[in-house]
Amino acid sequence: MYLRALTEDVCELCRDVKGYFLTLERKLGSKPGQFIMLWVPGVGEIPLSVADEEDERVLLVIARKGKVTTFIHDNVRPGSVMYLRGPLGRGFQVNSNGRALIVGGGCGAVPLLFLTKVLARNRSQVTVALGFKDRDSVMLVEEFLKYTKDVYVATEDGSVGVRGTVIDLMEKLVSDGAYDFVYTCGKEAMMKAVVLKALDMGLEVEASLERLVKCGLGICGSCSLEPLGLRVCVDGPVFKGRVLTQLDDFGRWWRDASGRRVPLPA
Numbered sequence: 001m002y003l004r005a006l007t008e009d010v011c012e013l014c015r016d017v018k019g020y021f022l023t024l025e026r027k028l029g030s031k032p033g034q035f036i037m038l039w040v041p042g043v044g045e046i047p048l049s050v051a052d053e054e055d056e057r058v059l060l061v062i063a064r065k066g067k068v069t070t071f072i073h074d075n076v077r078p079g080s081v082m083y084l085r086g087p088l089g090r091g092f093q094v095n096s097n098g099r100a101l102i103v104g105g106g107c108g109a110v111p112l113l114f115l116t117k118v119l120a121r122n123r124s125q126v127t128v129a130l131g132f133k134d135r136d137s138v139m140l141v142e143e144f145l146k147y148t149k150d151v152y153v154a155t156e157d158g159s160v161g162v163r164g165t166v167i168d169l170m171e172k173l174v175s176d177g178a179y180d181f182v183y184t185c186g187k188e189a190m191m192k193a194v195v196l197k198a199l200d201m202g203l204e205v206e207a208s209l210e211r212l213v214k215c216g217l218g219i220c221g222s223c224s225l226e227p228l229g230l231r232v233c234v235d236g237p238v239f240k241g242r243v244l245t246q247l248d249d250f251g252r253w254w255r256d257a258s259g260r261r262v263p264l265p266a
């Protein structure tokens with residue numbers, strides 16, 4: 001069943017990324033890491049993470065990519081109505097009273113914002129490491145700072161925070177063994193490095209994967225992962241590190257619109 005979503009506000013978060021504050025006809029009730037399918041009648045339907053949820057209000061953060069996201073960027077304004085179904089999939093395991101390290105790259109920061117809020121509410125100590133390409137792609141830092149003062153930023157060109165990747169940041173942060181749990185979302189090559197590093201250090205780790213999600217219900221197989229046949233839309237999008245290391249597809253393959261296995265886009 002679809003929920004009616006009224007657009008209350010739209011803001012520019014960085015180059016080609018906008019935030020959409022929506023009020024739903026009833027509470028969504030998602031857990032951090034779960035996603036929704038956003039339907040724009042006459043245009044299409046796409047999977048999106050929940051960036052924040054409070055009562056009937058939901059924040060979606062949308063990067064301009066192709067047909068649907070470009071339509072939304074160009075046409076959706078306060079007062080516009082869209083529809084969504086969810087919450088879908090399996091989210092992050094939210095621990096209480098723990099010490100969590102969050103590692104996000106680019107738009108991967110989106111589901112990690114909601115996670116950070118809920119972890120902080122559950123009295124976990126949260127450190128956030130965010131990596132971006134350059135100054136124009138830095139986003140959501142102020143929002144993370146609402147929940148923890150320990151937010152570190154890296155940019156590849158050094159224009160904001162430290163110069164380097166979020167992996168460099170992670171290497172520095174984990175060296176003192178201060179964490180029990182690592183959560184990550186971003187480009188898969190980055191997540192693979194995070195997962196391997198965390199497992200190597202004996203830390204629990206979870207990562208949120210992206211694939212072409214069509215039905216969102218586990219039927220069509222467009223987001224299935226070889227060789228275990230796990231589906232991102234119902235078995236994920238969040239997977240445990242130990243499961244990811246058993247997947248040939250992790251960091252290497254995905255399925256194109258026809259379902260063919262092709263190299264992951266860079």
Ligand SMILES: Cc1cc2nc3c(=O)[nH]c(=O)nc-3n(C[C@H](O)[C@H](O)[C@H](O)COP(=O)(O)OP(=O)(O)OC[C@H]3O[C@@H](n4cnc5c(N)ncnc54)[C@H](O)[C@@H]3O)c2cc1C
Nearest residue numbers: 035046047048049061062063065066067068069110210211
């Ligand atoms: C569980 C999940 C959560 C997501 N959360 C967010 C989010 O919070 N914010 C956000 O901006 N995006 C998110 N995405 C990605 C988003 O769904 C795609 O960017 C979107 O579907 C593209 O639709 P489009 O019609 O604009 O692009 P299309 O016209 O379909 O495609 C344009 C280009 O984008 C690529 N593309 C299409 N779908 C995806 C995809 N799923 N992942 C990566 N590239 C894709 C295509 O290969 C093509 O090169 C998420 C994806 C998943 C699976």
